[in-house]
Amino acid sequence: MSAATATAAGDVPEGGVAPVRIVVAYGFWIFLVSDIIMFAGFFAAYAVLSGATAGGPSGRQLFDLQTTAIETGCLLVSSFTCGLASIAADVRNKLWFTVAMAATFVLGAAFVGIEVNELTQLVARGAGPDRSAFLSALFALVGCHGLHVTIGLLWLLTMVAQVFAKGFREDIMHRILCFTLFWHALDIIWVALFTVVYLLGVAT
Template sequence: MADQTMTTADSEKPIFYVEDYHAPGSTMFGFWIYLMSDTLIFAVLFATYGVLGHAYAGGPTPKETLELPLVALNTAMLLLSSITYGFAMLEMERNDKTKTLLWLAVTGLFGIAFVGLELHEFSGLIAEGAGPWRSAYLSSFFTLVGTHGLHVTIGIIWLVTLMAQVMIHGLGEDNRRRLTCLSLFWHFLDVIWIGVFSVVYLLGALG
């Protein structure tokens, strides 16, 4: 008869266990799905603005409310932040933690400047009586531009969180994957903003 003796150590071993493993490819695939869903959200907001963008209800028109020089400066802030994030990714590939953090910090400052200028624009419009409640045009304008600004704000919070993780844990595989995901998100917001700038501001000022 086979020996049925089981030691204490053997009895404490789990019969079934789940290996703590997270495939990097699954993270990137899931993040691409998220970006596609976000693209659909912005597509709906652009379509809504296209329908309501001329419903002024006797209120101010884009020519009367939009300040192209301010928006051009804001656009420059966001585009520069995308360039500096690219520098951060290059330093990450070189495994230079200090320079990676430096460029991430510069990116965050450009992002904060972008959000600050956008809030300044919104507060100025509201002070002039051109708030989102004034007309369908202004409602769609504030919703589209504000949703993008909210995304940038979330990106800044994400950026600060990742900087803390890099400072503590370095440029390991997990943090590299997270920085890559944020890079995709940040450049995605740049592309969306180019659409906003062209459709809302440039066409609005010319229309």
């Protein structure tokens, strides 16, 4: 088998470099792992500072589990619709891909909207990030996750635009796969955040 044939088939040619799809996939996994490590640092900081309220309000006094549960439901359902979009892309169905991505966008935007409203209300109640170390860690962790979801929404719009403009080309399929992995990773991180910050915060 020639080097060109091997590359086209997705194999690593003898004595040559890896195909682009392997390099991209490997690089994206490195990005995801580094992102998770960053969030682990935020979680560690929050765990250390969660009791440092400086005489201010604690999570038990501030958190509304009903609102947070709605947030969680929006993000978890968006993970399901994102999976449907991935399946639609695999079968090259542009209509259902667009519908599923639109549903994912709406649910993700609802999540961000609820989160921004929640943090705004905390600031209005005098519980901003400058009130205590606990609140600084809270705003940093929750805000960082919300920023990632916002970036994911912009990425989603880009994917839909590329599919409409260029169809389901192989390079675009790779980007859709990367986006799907990114979105599911954000859902997993939120489940951990919901458990550690909100559930444990209300219980203690």
